[in-house]
Amino acid sequence: MRIALPNKGRLHDPSVELLERAGLHLVDGADRQLYARTVDDDVTVLYARAADIPEYVSDGAADLGITGYDQAQEADRENLVSLLDLEYGQCKLVLAAPEDGDIDDPADLEGGTVATEFPNVTRHYLEDVGVDAEITEVSGATELTPHVDIADGIVDITSTGTTLRMNRLAVVDDVLESSVRLFAREDVADDPKVKQIEMALSSVLSAEDKRYLMMNAPESQLEEVKDVLPGMGGPTVMDIAGTEDVAVHAVVDEQAVFETISRLKEIGASDVLVTEIERLVE
The missing domain is CATH 3.40.190.10 (Periplasmic binding protein-like II)
Incomplete structure (x- = not known):
């Protein structure tokens, strides 16, 4: 599976960084050579002009491409499918x-x-x-x-x-x-490897504005804690041996962290830890 990336300009660095954060680390060729291997033996990177990437994907030189939606529209290739908005290069x-x-x-x-x-x-x-x-x-x-x-x-x-x-x-x-999108050729859009790459990139985007909260709370206050936490599918709760407290873990929106912690402290939560999330597979 070959992915075409912009070889220079304002889209190059964010595109390489996105692959790295998704776990597709470049083994070589990161210095804008023509090709680069990744840690996945089945995935290689091809560097090309952003304007040429739709043509490369359409004609089969690459299976996937990361470039601007404007470039894809200008290429006017009917066999290109937009899989994912990567939310940069607006x-x-x-x-x-x-x-x-x-x-x-x-x-x-x-x-x-x-x-x-x-x-x-x-x-x-x-x-x-x-x-x-x-x-x-x-x-x-x-x-x-x-x-x-x-x-x-x-x-x-x-x-x-x-x-x-x-x-x-x-x-x-x-x-x-x-904006910058992930494009695929129509005949490979449903390939399992393409779906795997799409999911990996999507997991990075999903984690962008989320934070992972961990805390201890009195078990007697657990229902109030659950009411405060806007967790994805509800918080994870674990017993703490030898105490009447429970450990509560949840994913929350970054913008809600400040208010959420304040409310949690009011109802007795302690040892609150906030961490960034690298990837979030929903």
Whole structure:
């Protein structure tokens, strides 16, 4: 089973880190070589440009790929399946135009020109909004094109909007919401190894905002403790030999930890320990 990862850029390090946290440690090739082995003899990593990964997966050079949803949509490959939103690399593709111009609505681009590095996504968007405009594909500096009379508007990636504002461009419409996803080729999406990898990555994401609470509590207060703890399926309770206390373990949301501990202390809990969770298989 071969997984294609971004070989550089802002998606490389988080993607490698996610595999490591999921237990698929890289044995070699971590320094962005073409291939890398993992601790699982059945899983190897292939490094490629983020934009090329959908094609690699679609054509069989890799079975799984980690890349942006925007890249997969631009590749326009029908045999790609999105298995999991990995919840990083969030951005948007937007339609933008000069802030001091007369384009305030997508319809204002009728008969005009749109410059973009994403011609397929842009074409589908224009079809959806019913606008007939020419698409000019560019490979960089998209924001400059309206100011040098190459295009009337652009479709480009933005995360904070800072670059658009610096180039005196205003967002006219949102085109596409994107984040990094785990993709598979349709014919292997149900393969047991693919499901195993999907579960491993999902377990890391599930643990992100959770904490593991351990404490001692009087057995007489156990029902009150259970009422306080929003555990997954209820807390785990164990007797403590030689005492009238019980040990209580539970998984709680990180945001609830502060209030939960305060309430537990009020009803007699002691020796409360909070730890991070590396993986959580639900």
